[in-house]
Amino acid sequence: MLKLLSSFVLFTTFIFPQDVDSLLNLKNSASSDTNFVGIVDSTAHSDSTITINAIVDTLIPIQGIPLTDVSTIISKRTFLFENYRYAGDLLRSFNLNFIKDFGFIGYPNETFIYGVGNSGISYLQDGVFWNNRYTNSLDLNLIQSENIDSIEIVPSPRGFLYGPYNNPVTVNFITRDFIPPVPYARIKYYQGPDGEAMIDGKFSAMIAKRWNYSFQLTNRSKDETYANTDLSLWQFNTKLKYFLSNSVNLQAYYYYVDKEQGLNGGVDYDSLSRSSDDPNADLYDPIFAPVVYPNQKLDIMQHNVGLRTLAKPFDNSQLDLTVYYRYGLDEYRNIRDSLNFGRDYTNKSFGTVINYLQTLSIFTLQVLGDYESTNSELYWVEDNYLNSDTFKRFSFGGVLTAAFFNNYIQTSIYYKQNYWDEVDYWDKQEIRLNGIGADIIFLPEYDQSLYVGYSLRESRSEEENVPAFEIGTRYKNSQLLFDAKYFYNEHFYESHLEIIPPWRFYIQTVKGLGLILNYKFWILLLETNTSYYFEIDEMRTVNLPEWQFVGGLYINDLFFNTNLDLKAGLKFYYKGKTDLAFDYWGSVGSVEPTNKLDFNLAGEIKKVAIFYFQWENLFGNEYYITPYYPMPERNIKFGLAWELFN
Template sequence: MKIFQLCLFTISLFILAAFSMSAQIKPPEKTEEDSLKIRSDILADTSVVFDSTQSVTAPDTMKPIINPGFISSDISSYRIKKKYIQLNDYRTTSNLITLLPFGYVQDLGWLGQPNEVLIAGNGYNNLSVVENGVVLNNRISNSYEFNRYQSESLDSIYLVPLTQSFLYGNNNQSTVLLYPKIGINTPPYSRLRFHQAPEGEGFVDVLFNALFTSKLNIGFELTNFTVDPRYANSGASHWIGSASMRYMFSNKFNLIAKYKFVDSYTELNGGVDYNFLINNFSEADADEIMYNNFQAPVLYGELNFDSPRYKKVSSNQLRLDLLLQLVDNAFSTLTVYYVDELEEFRQNEKETYSDIPKIINDNSYSLYGGSFHQNYSGSFFQADILANLEVLDSKAQYLYYSNKELWSYSFAGKLKLFPFDFGYTSVFGKYLTYNEKSFSGAGIDAALNITKQFQIYSGYSYYTKPYNLIEIEFGNPKNNSGVSTFHTRLSFSAGTAKLSTGYFRTETNNASFAVIEQSHDMKVSEVSDLFFEDTKNEGFNLSVDYEISNVLIKTNLAYYFTKTSDIENLLPEFTGWGGIYYVDTLFNNNLKLKAGINYKFSGVQNHLLYDFEKSIPVYHHWNNTTNEIELISPLRTNSSFQIDLFVAGRIQEAAIFYFVFENILDRKYYIVPYYPMQARGIRFGLSWEFLD
C-alpha cells in the first residue's frame, strides 16, 4: 500500500503540473502576506464568517454568492483559519478540533482508529458536526468519526457557542461548523499533500478547483490514508473522494452540487490484553511487554492472522444547494441532500475464538433531507431562520424494535440586535419534532466591547433533547432530557499578545450512560443496557497567543470541575496543548519558517472502553454479586505529557514541507486503556499548491 500511495502521489503531481501549464485563466495578483502571522487565528475573530461584501470577480464580473451562515464570528465563537491549519501539525481533522477551546481526543494510539472527539466533554451522541448547514452525524448513533472528513479542503472551522449548539441537528450540547474551500473560490486552485511515518503510515490528498468558464466552477478531492498493523489487528485503510460544481446563473442565483463517497476498513483489536499480562508476569514485566508491539497480546487478534474484529464503512452523500441574493443584505439558501451509509461490523466471524461472541451485523440507513436558511441584515439588527426536514429509513441489525421510517422537522430562529457600536444582544430558539415527539429550546446572549482591547460575552439557554434510536432501544426512557447551559468568555488583545478565557456550566436531566454485563472479561464490550441520571459538567479554558521578536508562544488549556464522586473522573481533570516556535522569513522572502516544539498533556480519568458498533463509551458494568452498577475498573489513567519537535516552512508561497520528531522523550503512556500511544519516530511530509 505504501508503494501505491507513492505512485498516486507521483501521478497526481504530474497531472496537476500539466493543469498548471495549460491553465488559460490568469489568477488575480496576490498581496504579500506572511503566513506565519497566525497569532489571532485560533482566538476570536471579529469578521463575519463569510463577508458578503467580499467576493472574487471572474473575467466578466460574475460573482459567487457567499452566504454569511447561521453563526457570525464575533467574540461568542472561535474560528480557525486556513492559513493556521496549513502550518500546524496534524494527521486528520480530529487533531484540528483539539485546537479549539475545550477540544480533546480520546486517542486510541494509532492512525485510522475511531477516536472519540470531545468538545467541552461532549463527544459521541452529544457533538454535532455540520458542513455548510448539513449535519454529518450518523443518524442512528448520533456520532461522527473525523477520519471520514477531508481536512485539506477546509477553509475554516468554527466552534459554536455552547448556548447555541442546539440550533443544529438533534439538539446536541456542542456543535462545530466546517466550511470547505471547494465550491467557494473561483480562482484556479490545486493542492497536493503527502506524509509518511513509521508503521507503514501514509497519507496522500489531491485537491483541484478551477473556473472552467466564467460561470462554471468545478472541483474534486481524493484522499487516502493507510497504516499497517502496529500491534496485532490494528491496521486501517480509508478512501474518501468528493466532487463539486458551482454554476453561477447570475450574481443573484448560484447552484452548487456536491457528491462524496467514503470507503474505509478499520481493524479493532480492543487494545492490549493487560489482564493476561498482569496474571502471568510481574507488574514491571507486564508494563514493559505492553509497549512491545511484537510481544504484547491484544484482546482481539494475533499477528499474521485474519482479523477477528473489524468494521467496514461505505457511504454515498449527495447534496444540491440553491443560493439566492434577490435584494441587498438578504441571503437565501435551499439545500436538498441524500445519504446512504452501510457499516459492516464483524466480530469472531469465523468462530475462531471460543471466548468471543460472534457478531455479524450490517447496519445501514438511508436519509432524505432538505433545509432552508434565510438571512437578513439591517442597520442595527440581523435576523436568521433555519428550517429542516428529514426522513430516515434505518436498518440496524442490533436494533429489534426501533427500525422504522422516522420523520423529523425543525424550525430555528435568531435575532441579533446591535443598536450601538459597543456590543450586541441576541435571542434565539428552536422547535423540533423527532420520532413523533416535540422538543423545544430558547436562549439569550450578549457581548460587550468594554474597550478596543477587552471584550466580554455571556449567554444562557435551556432546551430538551431527543434520544437517539439506540437510547430508545436499550434504555426505554420515560422522560425527556433537559439541558441548561451557561457560557461566558473574556477576550483581551494588545499588540502581539492575545488572551482568551472561557467558562461553561451544563446541567442535564435524564442523560443516558451505558452499562456492560461483565467487567473482568474486557472482551465483552457490547453494551447491554442504558440507564439515565442527572449530570453536571463545568470547565474553564485559557488560550494564550504571544509573539516577542521572532518567538511565538501558544497554549490552550482546559480544566474540568466535573466529578460525580471521589472516585469518578469521567473526563480528564485537565487537558492542554501548545508550542514554542521560532518564526522568520528567510532567503529574500523565499522561505517562511516555523520551527520549535509542540507539547500536549492530559490529567487522570477513569478507565473506559468502547462499543465500536454503536459508538458508545462505557465506564460502568453491572455487578452480578451486589446487583449494583459500578465502574468497570477502580483504576484511573495516569496523567500524560508528550513533546514533539516540529519544523514547517513555506517555500515561495507554493510548497510547504513538514518535519516532526514525535515523542522525542519516548514516553510510554496511554490515554484510553490499553492502547499505547505512538512511540518515538519521525514523520515528514510535503504539500504543493498549483495555479493559485
C-alpha cells in the first residue's frame, strides 16, 4: 500500500501546479466571505455607469491561548529544514533535551526535558492532557508530527500548573489552525533503508459560509532488521470548524491512532556472549545477534474526540474551553514456549479543561481548571485476571501577572490545587496536591530577556514540597542567537527499564546548564546546542549524560534569485558518559561516550516545495545509547513535501 502511495506522490509532483506556500505559517491569514452584497444605484446616469458597494464579511480565526507568555516556543520554521522522523525529534532544538534512544525506528524512546523523563512530563496537545493514564508518559510516535505548528515548553518552575498531575515539566504541541483562502492540500513523503517510509497528506477547505473542514492521514512503516523490529503506524485526524463570529469559534475534532510494533527488548547480550568470540562486534550484526523477546508485540489503538470553544467574551479577554473523550487500548503479547503472556490496558477518559485570560490595566489574570473521570482495566492474559480502577481528578489554579515600565518588567505569582480520588479492587485513595511559585522576567529590548523563577510543589510520592528553580537569558539579532538556561529540580522518577511494567521508582535531583549559540556570517551558519548536568553529592545523575553537544556548520542562504532557500551541511552529535540502572534491583552500569556525523540537505523551492536528503552516520560508527539497542548504521534518506490543488 505504501509503495502505491509513494508512486502517486512522485506522479502528482509533476502534474499539479503550485501557487501557495504551504510551508508558511498561515495562522494569521484572513479568508473573505464570498457572499458579497451588490447594490445598484437607481439614479444611474445615461452612460449606464453603475456604482457597486461591496461589503466584505472577513473571518479572522481566534488562536488558542499559549499556556504562558514566558514559554520557549519552537516554531514550525525552526524544524522545517530538519529531516525528523517523529515528534520527539522536534524537541532536539531545545537546549535542555536528551533522548534515551532505543535505536529501532518507531520504538517509544524516553525523552528528557529539564532532566525529567518518563512519568514526569505532562504532554499536552492544544492544552489537552495527552499522556497515557496508566504510565503517565507518552510515546511521541503517537503525535502526528506533520500536524504540529509549534511546540511550547513551559519554564520548569511553572511546569506543575498544567494537566491533572503535578508533573514538574509541561510540553504543549500546538496544531496548525488557519483559514485557507482556497482549498489547501499538502503531501509529504520520505524513504529510507530497510523499508522505512512515511507518507502524509492534508486537505483543508471552506465547505460553506463560516464552515471549514480538514483532514489528515499519515502512515509510517519499517521492515525488520534485527528480529522483531517491524513497524506499522496509521494516524488520522479530522476537524470541523464553525466561525460563529470573530468573537466565537467552535471546533469538533477526532484523532485516530493504530500502531503495531515489534518489541524485542534489544539484543540478548548474555546469550550472545556465550555463542560469540567477539560479542561487542557481533552485537551490530542483525542476522547473527539474538534478541531478548523474538515474539513480543505491542498494538496500540486510540480514539480521541473533542469539542473546543475559542471565545473573546469581554474586552482584553480570551477563553479556551475543551470537552473531550479518550479511548485507548494497549495490547502486549509475548509468546514463549507456546504460552501466551500478555497484558491489555484499556482506558476511557472523559474530561474538560479551561484556560481563561483577562487583562485589566497592568494586571493579567489567567484562570486554569480541569476535570477528568477515568475508567481503566488491566487484564493479565496468562492468569485470566482483570483489575479495574476508577479515577476522578479535579484541579484549579491561576497566574496573576503585573507588568511595569511599559512591560519591561513582568512579575507573576501562581498556585494550583489538585484533588484526586482513586478507587480500585483493593482500596480507595484521596490525594490532595498543591503547588505555588513566583517568577520575574525582564524585557529591556526586543528579542532580549532575563527570566528567574522558583516554585514548590507536592508530589504523590514525596511527603515534603519539592523545589524547582530556573534562571535564563536570551539575546537575538540578525546574525546571533544566544540562549542560556540553568535549572534545578527534584522529582519522582519511574525508570522504564522495559517497555512494559514493572518499573523501578526513585527520587532524582537534577542540576543542569543549557546553551544555544548560533551565528550567521555571509552564507555560513553555525548552530550549536550544548547541555551539561552536574554531579550531586559526588554522584552522576542516572540516565542523563555528563554533557551533550550538537553542532552543525551549514551553507544557508537564498539562491537563484531567491527561488531556492538552501540549508546544507554537516551535523555532529556527541553524548558524554551516561550512568544508568540496568535492572529492577538497582544494579548500576554506564554507557561510554558516543558520537556520529550526519550530512543534511534541505531546500525550499519558491516557498511551495521542499526536498530533503540525509546521509546519516557518515563514518558508520557502531554504538548504542541504551544497552543493548544498536543505533542505525550508515544510511541514506530522502524526502519531499509539496502543495497540491491550490
